[in-house]
Amino acid sequence: MTLTTTLDRATLEALAHGTHADPFAALGRRDDGAGPYVRAVLPGAEAAEVVARSDGAVVGTLAEIDGSGVFEGPVRGADPYLLRVTWPGGVVHESEDPYAFGLLLGDLDLHLLGESRHFELASALGANALTIDGVAGVRFAVWAPNARRVAVVGDFNAWDSRRHPMRLRHPSGVWELFVPRIGPGERYKYAIIGADGARLPDKADPVARASEKAPATASVVASPEPYVWTDGDWLAGRDARHRPDAPLSFYEVHLGSWMKPDGREVDWAFAAEKLIPYVVGMGFTHLELLPVSEHPFGGSWGYQPLGLFAPTARYGAPEDFARFVDAAHAAGVGVVVDWVPAHFPTDAHGLYRFDGTALYEHADPREGFHVDWNTAIYNFGRKEVQNYLIASALHWIEVFHVDGLRVDAVASMLYRDYSRNAGEWVPNQYGGRENLEAVQFLQHLNAVVRERASSAIMVAEESTAWPGVTRTTEEGGLGFHFKWNMGWMHDTLHYMEQNPIYRQYNHDGITFGLVYAFSEKFVLPLSHDEVVHGKGSLLGKMPGDAWQKLANLRALFGLMWTHPGKKLLFMGCEVAQGREWNHDDQVDWGLLDDPGHAGVQRLIRDLNRIYVGDPALHGRDAEPEGFRWVIGDDRANSVFAFLRLGPEGTPPVLVVANMTPVPRSDYRVGVPTAGFWSEIVNTDSNLYGGSNLGNGGGVATTDVASHGEAQSLLLTLPPLAVVALRLA
Template identity: 55%
Template sequence: MSVTKNTPDFPPLDALHSLAAAQHGDPFSVLGLHKHGNVPCLTVFRPDAAKVTVLSEDRELDLTEHPEVSGVFTGTVPDAPYRLRATSAAGHSWEFEDPYNFGPVIGEMDEYLLGEGTHQRIWKVLGAHPTTHEGVNGVHFAVWAPNAKRVSVVGSFNQWDGRTYPMRLRGATGVWEIFIPSLVEGDVYKYEILSNDGTVQPLKADPVGFGSQHPPENASVVRDIGGYGWHDDDWMSERSGHNDRTAPISVYEVHLGSWRRITAEGNRPLSYKEAAEQLVQYVADMGFTHIELMPISEFPFDGSWGYQPVGLFAPTIRHGPPHEFRDLIDAAHAAGLGVLIDWVPGHFPTDAHGLGKFDGTPLYEHADPREGFHQDWNTLIYNFGRTEVANFLISNALYWLEEYHVDGLRVDAVASMLYRDYSRKEGEWVPNVHGGRENLEAISMLQRANTITYGAQPGIMTVAEESTSFPAVSRPVDTGGLGFGYKWNMGWMNDTLSYIKTDPIYRKYDHHKMTFGLHYAFSENFILPISHDEVVHGKGSMLGRMPGNDWERFANLRTYYSFMWGHPGKKLLFMGCEFGQPEEWNHNAQLNWAAAAQPEHAGIQRLVRDLNTLYREHPALHMADCDPAGFEWIEANDSDASVFAWLRKGSGDVDPVAVVCNFTPVERTAYQLGLPSTGKWKEILNSDAAIYGGGDRGNMGAVTATSAPHQGQPASAEVVIPPLSAVFLTPDR
């Protein structure tokens, strides 16, 4: 082969100096093959090379290193396909494709939608995608940084040197892209961003990255999220029935890092694949219908439990790569379980590698700390009014539903999003355009998110953790609502927990706390939550807040759970509560499974299992959870006895269920209970049964109602209500 050398007078010297200083904002105009006049000229920048050779057809051409700009190699070359070979000063050689010899990857329609800020599936375009482009394998990178002067991809593949692999700006979109040949899944990368004022920002993780390093390392990792072989077609076609307001929905909330650990292997948490077996089997056996996972999106600090995420598009690597998270979802669906994940669109942490001042400006957050800084959590608040930011969040919601077959999103801290003065004193917040406190931009974003996700993925559910009385949270957007499917009933939770921790002798003074929730129980589609927030920060465990001696504490908890499962509203229980874990939850350790094996705790666990079974098998207990026609008080005012009794009803020929609870340690041996019909009523659950740890007192399996009217009902029966217990009755057909 012939070897020739030559040096053209193109590109201009100032452009080369700018390139070598990592200041050039349009590297594709300098690097790669360009016509200078009619002469094809090639420019390569490899500061790690002493020599660069062009390999083209049957010849080799050594490029000439520029005499004034170290690392820049130039030469006139044939206008033909080529590869490059670089040789280091030590004589080491490697061949590679020139990234600057490839055209753009992002198409015109994607570019238009990105520029408009309405691309609903930005993950299809942004992020790092292993792909074949112009016949060559590699990775396409794209990131939104509209105020940057220069953006580069850096990683071990270029010694984290921002001078190499600067990206191409796609017009007015603010999106930078580059295709880098030969990179593969598993490569680690970040973005080096030069702001418009010439400041190099801290290296940034990819906002749309699909994988991350294991914390405390925080770079993004190239992950191929395509090609998973789902086996859940039947579930996906039927899931709307599982998530409907008329369905039994009983949710087991899980912090995957502390549900169960492998003590023989350094106390590590379960992998996604291990959870696909152990967690799924346990939840199904316990009779729950759904698993809710606390935030799965990648987060840097374990102590945030995932509620301060940095990688919104990356399932945390703590339990495995993305496909293994899909294994967990697939296994849950095979077992007939829906999966919800907690979604955090309200705020993000200030970690240097995160979204804060991403391109040197407050891009994702508000510039004014009165709008953009969350004082409670020392986090940054998204600028919901910026079209691209709102679209980023909505697209992320859709991403989890489409790419991972997640069945729903529980949206965290909605109240903090709805109000501009949330947790702020006067003068610390900015009113909306009408002078009010509502965050109109956040409201609009949530409405759009619900409209788009329900429209794109029918049958899913979205759930709002909203702690105020903001109206119509779970009502359709076209009637003025926020469009959520369900809302957590925080008022019910606060009132009933306040009641149950009170000594029974004083409960008659707080009787209203157990009945007040029925004044608004059907104003929203409610879920009754006993979540992780109720067993942390010094609140103790559910069992620990029960008054009395050991027997009374367990009996109180059994009665409370029975009250909850008999009450209108879907159910949610945090892990460990189902067996009455004695300690407060600790995210650094697994649940106290040794306690779960003790008889009293096993009794609580069996009761929860049976309550779930009862809830599923008796339509009156679930089909009208969100409908006032499904509830009727029998006795709401017997404060002296601390007794509550009510009917749950369905439609058509569904048998009603009568629930009666005694919240004192005094047995009611012949309590006259009004019932809607005469005849035999079966005792289908008694929380005082010996199998639950109770005294086995009750009604010998049934009571008989006579035609003696009582408590507004046409019939009545004498019922034994054991101390601190609940009894469920239904007609014996």
């Protein structure tokens, strides 16, 4: 067929080679004054026709221009039309023309994107399956302001970047395209030409709501159907569960290595069936999941994510994760997920140099590259990046109903010189080491979360003495609800690692934490970080023979559950696992055949029950008035005693720890009130694998003043044990 075209050679070449920056100026139905025609890029097609959508009548035939893959031909009529394309092998595909649709993103979306306050970002960017003018398809939209050209590629176009170039919406920097007659489940990426004209590796969608299962890296169009939640009562009561005076006990889990069933995949359905009942039975109030955002490398445990809006496909589809959260809420268990806004990996398909420039990260490696983790650092001073991260946080809370986020590596965000030598970092505008942009981002993040989801909690993993982490932003703080108490963790573990002979010289390892225990609202963490990378297990850190190791571990848990602060324990620690965590294996559940290990698990269950049920152990966690030393100076015997005091009208709890293997009888401890004090915790009980030395269920006071208190108790202190007594 002879074809006469008005298309100039440069435009033809650009369309043919996939470099044309403005496809809507050259493709689709057009009329240059000589009558209407249609132009389409269909490389590899054998034939193409234009048919009326109303009745299927052929209204035009397209011919290829000079073997370029660009087809063109006149058409009759004004009806909406379809392209009927014949591909090799006689395959015929019929669809609306993507270039027949008008502008997609509305003024409000563009305004919010321009203001960087589009907190429902996944409703505007990413891949959204929807219907336009009666036609079902997928609207793709991606922020790539410095790109010369962007196309969407996928199975639907044989991953050919010439087929579906996108339209740039000035001045937002967003590229968009509606691809008709595709839907959920389609794999896709973006083919980007940078400002310098170089073709980048195909990029996964930063706002994808689903992804391929690793190690594959494509994004996936998610289902548009919202999950039908049944947790309204849980959400209505969540605020009371998250107050500073509420008991919070987190079981930290890496799902892939918690339990590996024979002949069955570890997925969210398995977790709902096995993990949730286990957490309920153990008495934990919350599950904390290591990051579930999509991440390319399983060995990062999720801490190097590239899909901040997509639950990892390792465990199922997004709706499967939603169903798991719903099931947890139905069982009375909260779900907190670890979330990583500090950095991201430099995998070629990810955010790094996304449009050929340092878009999400800093260009200067002294600001934009993390030497410890070989990752890129987000540019917190860029408002679009802040919007991206805050929208991600809200996505997990609002779309997936998670009850909070534990924000990873906050210290690395706050300091420009974090893990850097002199000359390897850039001071702030005042010459200091504080990352002022990160501070502002964290304050903005926490303020928005408090505004939009006031009952969700934000928890900071922050390992320094940065002031006001849990003060509100109105008070000049960072605005977190809780902070991991890394100082308590380091000091306590260092103390516990000492041979009991030398603990008298490390007495401050236990007492010093109470100097600052109420400066923030703290969580006491014994997390995954303490049982990996050559650190051994908690049990392995304990000194002594096999019996003493278990006794020391039980004493550690007794101290932790009676100390001011919320609780967090990593999986496997509750069965006194002897080896460090391996993400490719599972918890050593077989240890529960041993009475000593089963006893530690029983102790954790009972500690949770007592902690949750007794207001003295949680009701004034964040108030100095909730704690009083009774004995803090008995270095020679390595004995500690303190009172936990709950709200007015609730009985106090006395906690006494003997951190040597020497039993002590008739040990006098002062108490404020006369009466019978019931023994509610004894980590040396034979129920837990101990020697069963104790106080026979409780002790009555004697009218002898001691330790500044009007009354006292004569106690038997078991070896390497913690006992707690409550005024009956």
